Amino acid sequence: MKFLQALILGNLMILSLGLSAMHHENSPESTAEAWIKAFHTGKQESIDFVTKHMASDGINAPGRYVGFGFTYNPNAEPGTMVVTGIQPDSPASKVLKVGDAFLSVNGVRVNERNMGKLNFRGKPGEEVKAVIERDGKRQNISVARGVISTAYTKEQVLGNMNTALAENWKPDEANIVEVMSKDNVVYVLHWAKDTDEDSGLPYEAFTVTRFIFNEEGQVEWIGNLSEDRFVLEQQGYTISR
Structure with missing residues (x-):
């Protein structure tokens, strides 16, 4: 009888430990x-x-950053920067549309080598001038950098x-x-x-x-x-x- 009680108690302890480990695993x-x-x-x-x-x-x-507030696909056609998303209430939301393609930023032409180095970031409130292509037509835009909460x-x-x-x-x-x-x-x-x-x-x-x-x-x-x-x-x- 004592052996049976010990066996039952041992099984209960093992079950308890298993449930505890399962709880920890899903914590x-x-x-x-x-x-x-x-x-x-x-x-x-x-x-x-x-x-x-x-x-x-x-x-x-x-996190937060200073910039325009848009996204693009860096793995799209080399040398192109096409807007794929726009942060609501950001500077970009006032002038950009999804599908716009950047041609130049502050006079620097967009190419495959400088995609991550264009002058979108900097001091808040400073104007950044860019040339975009929308619906097959070139368009000049000017945007003041702002603080973006993503x-x-x-x-x-x-x-x-x-x-x-x-x-x-x-x-x-x-x-x-x-x-x-x-x-x-x-x-x-x-x-x-x-x-x-x-x-x-x-x-x-x-x-x-x-x-x-x-x-x-x-x-x-x-x-x-x-x-x-x-x-x-x-x-x-x-x-x-």
């Missing part, structure tokens, strides 16, 4: 950590994870991910430093080392990613706080007035 902390690991692994792994774990009404808020829906996030190049996705090195949580909010501190595509120079940086989970355990909000200035300084850039 917000483990999901957030696995999310970052997926993005450190590859493009398809990241797409699969976002598809499964981001809420249908989830929002990705990668926010993307799940559909937009997956759309942006699908247009990215798989070979440029994975960092050279990466690891997760710490995971902290309170209620439905999780913070993940992670580090990555990579090589800049334009300069060919290596850089490394820490990033804090903040997750907010809904009652179903899916990500309803995600945003980053990163060392953008430190990354630029490692490429030899300086910030001055």
Whole structure:
């Protein structure tokens, strides 16, 4: 009888431990950590994870920047910059339409070599003059840079991910430093080392990613706080007035 009682008690303990491990495996902390690991692994792994774990009404808020507030597909026809999306209430929303093609920016002609170096960024309020092509006709535009607060829906996030190049996705090195949580909010501190595509120079940086989970355990909000200035300084850039 004692043996039978011990056997039952042992099985109950094993079941309890199994349920505890299962709960931990599906916890917000483990999901957030696995999310970052997926993005450190590859493009398809990241797409699969976002598809499964981001809420249908989830929002990705990668941060703020000074600029126009539009997106384009860098993997489209070489040397072309065609507007694919416009941030609501941004400077771009006042003058651009999806399908507009940039021909020059502040007198610099758009080509395959300078796509990422055109003068869209800079001091807020400064005017940027550009030439675009719309419906087969050239048009001059002038836009004052503004502060853009980005926010993307799940559909937009997956759309942006699908247009990215798989070979440029994975960092050279990466690891997760710490995971902290309170209620439905999780913070993940992670580090990555990579090589800049334009300069060919290596850089490394820490990033804090903040997750907010809904009652179903899916990500309803995600945003980053990163060392953008430190990354630029490692490429030899300086910030001055």
